[in-house]
Amino acid sequence: MLQLGDEVTLYSMVFVLVLLGTRSPLWTTVLTVSLYLFLAMFRFPQVPASRVQQVLHPGSDKVSAVAHRGGGHDAPENTIAAIREARKNGAGGVELDLEFSADGVPILMHDETVDRTTNGSGPLSQMRLSDLRKLDAAAKYRLSEKFAGETIPTLEEAVEECIKLQLVIYFDVKGHPDEAAAALTELYKKHPVLYNSSIVCSFEPKVIYRMRQSDPEVVTALTHRPWSLSRLGDGVPRFSSLWKHHWMTLMDVVLDWAHHHVLWKLCGVSAFLIQKNFVSPDYVQYWAQRGVEVVAWTVNTKVEKEYYHTLLQVNYITDSLVEDCDPHY
Numbered sequence: 001m002l003q004l005g006d007e008v009t010l011y012s013m014v015f016v017l018v019l020l021g022t023r024s025p026l027w028t029t030v031l032t033v034s035l036y037l038f039l040a041m042f043r044f045p046q047v048p049a050s051r052v053q054q055v056l057h058p059g060s061d062k063v064s065a066v067a068h069r070g071g072g073h074d075a076p077e078n079t080i081a082a083i084r085e086a087r088k089n090g091a092g093g094v095e096l097d098l099e100f101s102a103d104g105v106p107i108l109m110h111d112e113t114v115d116r117t118t119n120g121s122g123p124l125s126q127m128r129l130s131d132l133r134k135l136d137a138a139a140k141y142r143l144s145e146k147f148a149g150e151t152i153p154t155l156e157e158a159v160e161e162c163i164k165l166q167l168v169i170y171f172d173v174k175g176h177p178d179e180a181a182a183a184l185t186e187l188y189k190k191h192p193v194l195y196n197s198s199i200v201c202s203f204e205p206k207v208i209y210r211m212r213q214s215d216p217e218v219v220t221a222l223t224h225r226p227w228s229l230s231r232l233g234d235g236v237p238r239f240s241s242l243w244k245h246h247w248m249t250l251m252d253v254v255l256d257w258a259h260h261h262v263l264w265k266l267c268g269v270s271a272f273l274i275q276k277n278f279v280s281p282d283y284v285q286y287w288a289q290r291g292v293e294v295v296a297w298t299v300n301t302k303v304e305k306e307y308y309h310t311l312l313q314v315n316y317i318t319d320s321l322v323e324d325c326d327p328h329y
């Protein structure tokens with residue numbers, strides 16, 4: 001959908017800024033026209049809305065609750081047990097984190113090390129799948145006895161379980177754009193039902209762009225938390241150096257602007273996953289006008305769920321389908 005207002009604002013702003021910087025009308029015109037041509041030539045169109053509808057609203061549900069990392073409060077995160085628990089508790093989908101073992105096998109894991117969730121220790125980049133398989137994936141979970149014997153699943157195993165249980169999958173890809181795009185492309189080829197029942201999401205536009213280059217039919221989303229470069233989730237500055245903090249704050253402004261005006265269009269995303277506190281009726285409207293759906297994360301209390309479900313009517317990602325739990329940024 002062409003947003004004439006957007007385009008005029010974008011190119012006017014670029015024009016004025018470049019003009020101020022270069023004082024050359026000729027170069028300003030050349031640069032602005034180049035940007036226009038670049039976006040026009042290299043952007044991906046959004047996938048058809050009917051397919052997005054199937055992915056985001058399975059069974060024509062108005063709002064879908066999505067279990068974060070498979071529902072890390074209700075079961076050990078990113079495990080088959082979590083996926084089953086999410087289904088049992090009525091989730092419409094599960095968000096799963098894609099990572100790779102040292103021998104290049106796609107697996108489910110949020111961190112780059114196994115320390116936080118398993119009884120092992122060390123970076124994934126130094127552990128082969130056969131090493132990872134020996135670990136207890138429930139070791140650090142609060143009810144670990146209940147989930148004894150749970151292992152780290154491969155991406156393939158997790159996907160097959162979700163397809164069997166008819167759960168929508170939100171693939172969260174943090175890095176490795178090339179490897180991730182290759183692994184997911186192969187997966188979509190093998191299981192075409194995923195085109196109607198999954199979405200690839202990332203904080204990194206490069207990952208999404210790479211995914212769409214690899215397979216333009218895949219439904220995609222950008223994930224964003226405003227001020228994420230300069231501040232942690234709870235608002236505490238990331239850097240103690242004052243000048244670095246201010247520099248990163250400026251970068252945050254640029255990144256936020258780019259997400260809302262350029263990157264979504266370049267990648268042709270169908271949804272925007274944003275930290276819940278930034279979602280308002282106006283915000284939902286902003287994206288709706290661009291054919292993009294808002295998904296809020298992470299919504300962890302009953303009162304909040306009510307607000308997102310009934311008032312805002314947007315999908316939300318939660319750590320628990322059954323009870324209130326600690327906030328998660």
Ligand SMILES: *[C@@H]1O[C@H](CO)[C@@H](O)[C@H](O)[C@H]1NC(C)=O
Nearest residue numbers: 119120121134135136139149
């Ligand atoms: C982790 O737990 C599993 C299952 O109990 C066990 O077989 C394995 O030896 C343990 N690994 C480590 C490094 O403690």
Ligand SMILES: *[C@@H]1O[C@H](CO)[C@@H](O)[C@H](O)[C@H]1NC(C)=O
Nearest residue numbers: 051054191192193194195196
């Ligand atoms: C996806 O959904 C469309 C529309 O309902 C349907 O025609 C198509 O067969 C589905 N594809 C798969 C692989 O399930």
